[in-house]
Amino acid sequence: MSGESHHLAIYNFGIHVAPYEAGEVEGFRLREPLNFEAAxxxxxxxxxxxxxxxxxxxxxxxxxxxxxxxxxxxxxGPSSLSLWEDIESLLAFTYSGVHAEALKNARAWNVRQSWPPLVLFWMPRGHRPGWSDGVSRLELLADEGASPAAFDFKRAFAPDASAYRIDRDRVKRLAAENASRNGALLDRLPGLPV
Incomplete structure (x- = not known):
């Protein structure tokens, strides 16, 4: 866990295969409010x-x-910027439930990327990142690889710049708790177009 001093920021960015209102990305557009609510x-x-x-x-x-x-x-382009308590909480949301279903279909909506799809970085509690912070950290990750200033889930760092060991059991517990909170949202997914 991160401790009491920081929150985890995530910025992600992609480019759609067609304009936002086009039929090719309707599946994304219909899932977007469900993902925001699930988060x-x-x-x-x-x-x-x-x-x-x-x-x-x-x-x-x-x-x-x-x-x-x-x-x-x-x-x-489609992008988001958010803050989380820690890496485990973000992992539990990202790779299970409503968001995981959207990730499964992302290739249908987004062009193939030559850059990292997301970047993680720590922010002192009480501070929130600006969009420009997310952009600069994503470009840093793309240019120099993972570091304490800009990293991903594969090579994560703690706020003190040490290697971060993810508690996978905690991720599973949080994902189960999220599922109990988001059942009604999951029920809305079947039948949505991709």
Whole structure:
């Protein structure tokens, strides 16, 4: 666990295969509010940035995008920025339940990436990252690999920069608790188009 001093930030970024309103990404669009609600209900969730001009949480600064967007033909891409209590809480949400079902279908909605899909980094409690923080950390991970400043689930670090040992049993317990909180959301997934 992270201890009392920090929260875990995650920033992710991709590029859709078609504009957001296109039929090719309808499955993503229909699952997006379910994923946001599943995160909100998940153990260890702290909060997320909203998007300027979109109803919901306040945006954590001006939304910016990594250099990987250049040449795509788009001026934005699907991205999110959120805070969690620790790595185990985020893992339990990411790879089970509603979000895991969306991940299973992500290849249908997103172009193949040559950059990391996400970056993790620690923020002192009471502080929240801005979009530009997420972008710079993702680019750092892409350029230099995992480090205490920018890492992923495969090579994680603790706030003190030491190697982080993930408690897999705790991840399983949290995933089970999340499932009990999100049953109604899971029931809405069958029949949604991919």
């Amino acid at each position: 909100r209900r998940a153990c260890g969730y702290v909060g997320r940035s909203g998007y300027d001009g979109v109803a919901g949480p306040e945006s954590w600064g001006d939304q910016t995008f990594p250099r990987f967007l250049k040449g795509s033909g788009y001026d934005s």
